Amino acid sequence: MPAVQSAAGRITPRQAIQRFWEVDALRGVAIVMMVIFHLMWDLWAFHVLPDVVLWAGFWKYFQRTTATLFIMLVGVSLTLSYRRAAAKQGTDGLYLKFLIRGLRIFGLGMVVTVATRLFGMGFVDFGVLHLIGFSIAAAYPFLRYRWPNLVLWAVFFAAGHFVQQQHVDTRWLVWLGWTPIPYLPVDFFPIIPWFGVVLLGVFLGNTLYSQNGRAFFLPDLSTWLPVRLLELLGRRSLIIYLVHQPILLALLALFGLIDLGL
Numbered sequence: 001m002p003a004v005q006s007a008a009g010r011i012t013p014r015q016a017i018q019r020f021w022e023v024d025a026l027r028g029v030a031i032v033m034m035v036i037f038h039l040m041w042d043l044w045a046f047h048v049l050p051d052v053v054l055w056a057g058f059w060k061y062f063q064r065t066t067a068t069l070f071i072m073l074v075g076v077s078l079t080l081s082y083r084r085a086a087a088k089q090g091t092d093g094l095y096l097k098f099l100i101r102g103l104r105i106f107g108l109g110m111v112v113t114v115a116t117r118l119f120g121m122g123f124v125d126f127g128v129l130h131l132i133g134f135s136i137a138a139a140y141p142f143l144r145y146r147w148p149n150l151v152l153w154a155v156f157f158a159a160g161h162f163v164q165q166q167h168v169d170t171r172w173l174v175w176l177g178w179t180p181i182p183y184l185p186v187d188f189f190p191i192i193p194w195f196g197v198v199l200l201g202v203f204l205g206n207t208l209y210s211q212n213g214r215a216f217f218l219p220d221l222s223t224w225l226p227v228r229l230l231e232l233l234g235r236r237s238l239i240i241y242l243v244h245q246p247i248l249l250a251l252l253a254l255f256g257l258i259d260l261g262l
Contacts, residue, residue, distance in 0.1 A: 032233065076202070109133055113125065123185055128189045154196075
């Protein structure tokens with residue numbers, strides 16, 4: 001079994017296949033936060049809580065924190081999966097594996113795009129699944145490096161402020177971050193600036209996890225039941241993302257809080 005040379009040093013096969021419970025648990029935290037925010041959005045959209053303000057104050061920053069944590073963990077996870085895969089099979093042909101995975105998730109994003117249109121739930125031109133699918137393929141050349149990713153994150157962050165102040169008359173550029181006015185999608189994570197957050201996660205993944213495993217001390221909390229539940233949610237994040245909204249709507253309808261008009 002070959003070893004893989006990373007920005008942090010030489011990774012042995014045993015270390016490369018190690019799974020870190022805290023990454024899954026943090027992803028589980030992000031998933032729980034996402035479900036909470038989408039529940040609040042449903043309650044607002046169906047006029048159960050018409051006065052709640054989701055685009056300013058607490059809920060705005062709650063959503064931003066959720067998205068940043070989730071997308072940053074995409075980058076961290078990419079570095080870990082790269083090491084595991086490279087230790088198992090080497091780097092020859094490895095990009096194809098990442099490309100296929102990215103295309104599969106991007107395809108699920110397109111399913112969400114079509115479904116939201118068909119069911120009259122708004123529109124999603126370039127949502128979080130589109131971004132993740134793109135990032136899995138596009139981040140591959142950077143997975144071995146550390147500091148260049150921090151620099152690129154700063155570039156994307158600065159570019160995001162510029163792009164958000166510019167507007168165009170077409171929706172064909174929204175995937176980059178340029179939007180028309182008005183533009184009110186229900187899920188929107190353009191490449192600028194959000195791909196930079198993925199690269200920030202790559203930087204963190206190659207900084208916090210080295211050839212000796214963790215590059216920091218962390219007490220083992222993986223046996224605690226709440227942590228184990230969060231780990232489970234984190235490992236099932238994709239399926240939870242795909243099914244949580246129909247489940248939320250069904251539960252709200254079951255309890256008589258909303259009328260789906262069925």
